[in-house]
Amino acid sequence: MRFPPRDLTRRPPHCPPPLTRLVALVALACVQMAVQAQEAAPAGESVENAPATLLPTQRLQESLSPAQRESAPMFLLGERISGRPDLETVVEGQAELRKPGTVIKADRLEYNAPDDQAKATGNVRINRGGNVFEGPQLELKLEAFEGFFLQPRYQFLQGDAHGDASRADFVDASTTVVHDATYTTCRRKPGPGWMPDWVLKAANITFDSDEDVGIAHGAYLNFKGVPILPVPAISFPLSDKRKSGLLPPTVGFDNVNGAELSVPYYWNIAPNRDATLTPTVMAARGADLGAEFRYLEPTYAGVLRANYMPSDKLRSADRWGATVNQTGTYDTGLQGIGNVSYLLNLNRVSDDNYWRDFTRSSGSLTQRLLPNNASVGWTEGPVALTASVLQWQTLQDPTAPIVPPYDRVPQLTARYTQTNQGGFDWSLEGDFTQFQADRSLTLQPNAQRVYGLAQVSRPWVGAAGFVVPKLQLHTAAYQFDNPIANGNRSADSTVPTFSLDAGLVFERDASYFGRALVQTLEPRAFYVRTPYHNQSLLPNYDTAANDFNFASIYTENAFGGHDKISDNNLLTLGVTTRLLDADTGVQLARFGVAQRFRFEEQQVTLTPSTATAQPGFSDVLFGAAVNVNERWALDSTVQYNPRTDKSERSTIGTRYSPSNYRVVNLAYRFQRDVSEQVDVSWQWPLNDLWGDRGQDLGAGRGMGEGRYYAVGRMNYSMDERRLVDTLLGVEYDAGCWLARVVVGRVQTSTSSATESIKFELEFVGFTRLGVSPLQTLKSNISRYQNLREVGGTNSRFSNYD
Structure with missing residues (x-):
């Protein structure tokens, strides 16, 4: 350990004259600066004329290693200093002791080198890594950081928390115990009569900086001068670091559960695993126990959730719900195969009323259709293989029954894709699925379906536009467990499709409201031709009509799924204009319009009762999105019927957000003869x-x-x-x-x-x-x-x- 010398007879260049204070730190720094400056000066150039250079320093490191702390010197400074080298030193008048990570200031400071013990009295202030203690008297062993502080006031670096105590015991560098203590994060205000709005008062509080946790015993929480939460023992965080312990209790009330109380317990099992147990008492129903387990491993991650309520008074039955969700990869160890990815998603509940009686459960369990699926996938270059199983739990409501979707037990999919092969993009896709459901609910047979899709396109893409012709061939074959309407147990369908997508992009400089912009004009034409193939006898397992919007209006098939391929002979024309910021390229506004012209009637429909699409012009789609600045945003789509001169469907949304914590969202949704909402x-x-x-x-x-x-x-x-x-x-x-x-x-x-x-x-x-x-x-x-x-x-x- 080094101490400043008693007498410095030679003053280096640029060192200030001696002051009344014996600041040894300044003297040593000046010597070091002079030597380094002399070494850095070019030959023939004086130190005074040498250019300023930046030197590396360790002083601003957030944390120092034990080796750096051990080798670093300690400095004592003040108005008067006396003592014996390597034995004791006494500093009086604005006394300071400095070593890496620790600063002690006081009116009088004694340091005993053999015992490594410091004693400070009068306006004592100690700063340890940003945590500050102030009071009248301190005794401390510096290296071990063991000692005590009388009547301290303290302020912690994290969270701006502070308080006072009758005594603080420093157990080690990371543990401090304060007695007859207070703790609050309310910022101190001027005036002797200031009292914090809330304060934790305790017989003792242990602060652990390694775990960033405080543990109070004999404590109670005082809010606005009223004790509201007496607790024999409580732990609380000093930062956002995870820790095990009881979480704050929650109290609620609704018209289903009545008054309820939950007291969660959090278990920090490991850095990559944790669990939460949540017992809940509901006045109108009984007791419920919930649990959640989360894990994050190198090759997999997931979450398990479950809850159980015995003898629920609401339904006079035991109630439960469970969720398992895990994703990951598995190394097969086989040459040329490598890793496969997998997904497991299970959601099960005890009864049909669970979704309405447990509204505070996880979102996956508050739906009426609960998916339970597992899948395995493998991808290597252009090849992708997937095997999966999907089963649904359908929660029925007698007043509003729903038709359950088909289970897929199993589904096997293979896809091969190649891009830019001699300018061509092409792909092959195959799918085998076994559909299964309760016949009394679906009114159509279960089946095995093999589906295939082959497509090839030749894109020509440039800065001024694009042209993409495409050929597709859809084929599907079915094997039913019961005869269909024509008495057959099998059926098949093969449908070709040709499409041509083309567009241009024009740009020009523009200026609106004094702002430099780039305006684009993007006309687009999309033609699709699919000949009619009678598919009226084919059941529908996974197909639904596409929504009519700007995304679907430029697609080949009017349906999503593989059971129905719509016959089409139509041309879609549209144009979009955008306003872009000339400097940043950010889109400020977009306006678009599109309409279809059908040359022939579309005869393929989802059900026999569905009306066919007639030849002629379709409804017109209008769309606009405006983001003039960060405050205002507008997004709207209108479907207009020119034959009736009325809007069939409209969605208009706007947002006004002038600053933080100020936002208003307004949306209007209208669908003729269905709904109208604000x-x-x-x-x-x-x-x-x-x-x-x-x-x-x-x-x-x-x-x-x-x-x-x-x-x-x-x-x-x-x-x-x-x-x-x-x-x-x-x-x-x-x-x-x-x-x-x-x-x-x-x-x-x-x-x-x-x-x-x-x-x-x-x-x-x-x-x-x-x-x-x-x-x-x-x-x-x-x-x-x-x-x-x-x-x-x-x-x-x-x-x-």
């Missing part, structure tokens, strides 16, 4: 109403203390004249704590709905109490922003002394 959602500071615009602190930090935010979503059916789904709430940001109240109503059938209220208190950097509505707000409000998002880890130089 959907509006928002997040907006209520303080704007009385002229308080707040501060732009950035995403995840709110807009300042003492602010209210309105949040919500309303979906109104104009033809039914009623609200379908409703979500209304208020958020309050007090700086170190947040409050949220959200009430919701979700329609579960034509005659029933689930109503709920969610209330949450979030003590920033400590814990949450209540039922969190955050996931509900994020899924219902586009561009919703949480008032507090976990940020990155602070640097120790944030509290640098």
